[in-house]
Amino acid sequence: MKNIDLSDSALIVVDMQNDFLPGGSLEIPNSDTIIPVVNEYIKFFEARGLAVIYTRDWHPENHISFKENGGRWPRHCVQNTWGSEFHPQVYLPKNYLVISKAFYPDLEAYSGFQDTELNQKLNEMGIKNLFVCGVATDYCVLNTVLDAINLGYKVFLLIDAVKGVDLNPNDSEDAVKKMVSAGAELLVFEELLQTI
Ligand code: VGL
Ligand code: ZN
Numbered sequence: 001m002k003n004i005d006l007s008d009s010a011l012i013v014v015d016m017q018n019d020f021l022p023g024g025s026l027e028i029p030n031s032d033t034i035i036p037v038v039n040e041y042i043k044f045f046e047a048r049g050l051a052v053i054y055t056r057d058w059h060p061e062n063h064i065s066f067k068e069n070g071g072r073w074p075r076h077c078v079q080n081t082w083g084s085e086f087h088p089q090v091y092l093p094k095n096y097l098v099i100s101k102a103f104y105p106d107l108e109a110y111s112g113f114q115d116t117e118l119n120q121k122l123n124e125m126g127i128k129n130l131f132v133c134g135v136a137t138d139y140c141v142l143n144t145v146l147d148a149i150n151l152g153y154k155v156f157l158l159i160d161a162v163k164g165v166d167l168n169p170n171d172s173e174d175a176v177k178k179m180v181s182a183g184a185e186l187l188v189f190e191e192l193l194q195t196i
């Protein structure tokens with residue numbers, strides 16, 4: 001059994017938006033399979049009065065990451081469109097915080113900390129431990145986790161509730177290795193349940 005102190009903890013749900021799920025423009029294969037366990041985590045945190053924070057990719061139409069603008073991705077998560085909305089099956093508790101990122105046309109931002117108020121909000125709430133789930137393991141989850149560790153947070157990567165793009169077959173696996181060697185601890189929902 002792992003020794004996990006849930007005080008000063010927050011759940012970070014990364015980019016669970018329509019465009020990253022099946023039927024979206026940057027569909028991540030099988031990403032819908034993590035929705036039930038993502039929801040379990042959200043309900044677990046909500047039930048204990050712990051913070052739940054959702055990041056969202058929030059691009060302007062002329063974003064640099066789109067193929068039409070010279071980038072590598074199909075147009076996705078354009079502000080105030082269906083694609084950027086949270087997937088309807090992803091549970092939203094009564095109280096939650098949304099952090100929008102990658103909203104400058106000329107800047108890619110995979111990390112939820114880049115050009116956002118996320119670190120400041122977490123400091124205000126006295127959060128020290130972050131539990132991270134969502135998509136994509138090899139982009140936004142990876143960069144959010146690495147930034148969090150560099151900022152001094154203890155990070156638990158919820159390995160049963162992440163999914164990657166895998167443009168190259170091992171990208172997600174490599175990303176997990178990078179996060180673990182940087183100091184992230186892997187956790188599955190069953191282990192979290194055992195802490196109570
Ligand atoms: C992401 C690719 C492009 C992500 C965002 O949320 O991981 N991936 N934009
Ligand atoms: Zn994006």
